[in-house]
């Protein structure tokens with residue numbers, strides 16, 4: 111029997127990479143795909159990918175779903191909010207893809223500037239750890 115899902119897990123390195131990228135692209139918005147799988151009680155994010163043909167505008171990022179490699183290992187999307195709002199917009203919820211949606215908000219300094227949301231816009235708790243942490247907890 112599967113353990114109930116406790117939340118999402120990713121490494122400190124990956125979180126730093128996402129925040130650095132968002133900071134580097136500011137004031138443009140970034141859009142990434144999250145690859146991962148279920149490990150133990152967590153959805154573990156292994157890596158993030160840049161979707162092909164992305165359009166980086168100053169206030170939005172859109173991806174063309176027909177050119178996006180939506181293999182089963184893509185568990186969701188991650189994008190940035192240069193405005194600093196750490197919550198999904200109505201447009202985010204309408205264009206929701208996958209199982210999880212990560213949002214990095216300005217000033218992209220640390221864990222408190224990043225959050226995950228489900229399709230209804232509710233926060234999904236996330237934890238910092240490696241695969242071993244996920245397996246053993």
Ligand SMILES: [Zn+2]
Nearest residue numbers: 191198199202
């Ligand atoms: Zn958004």
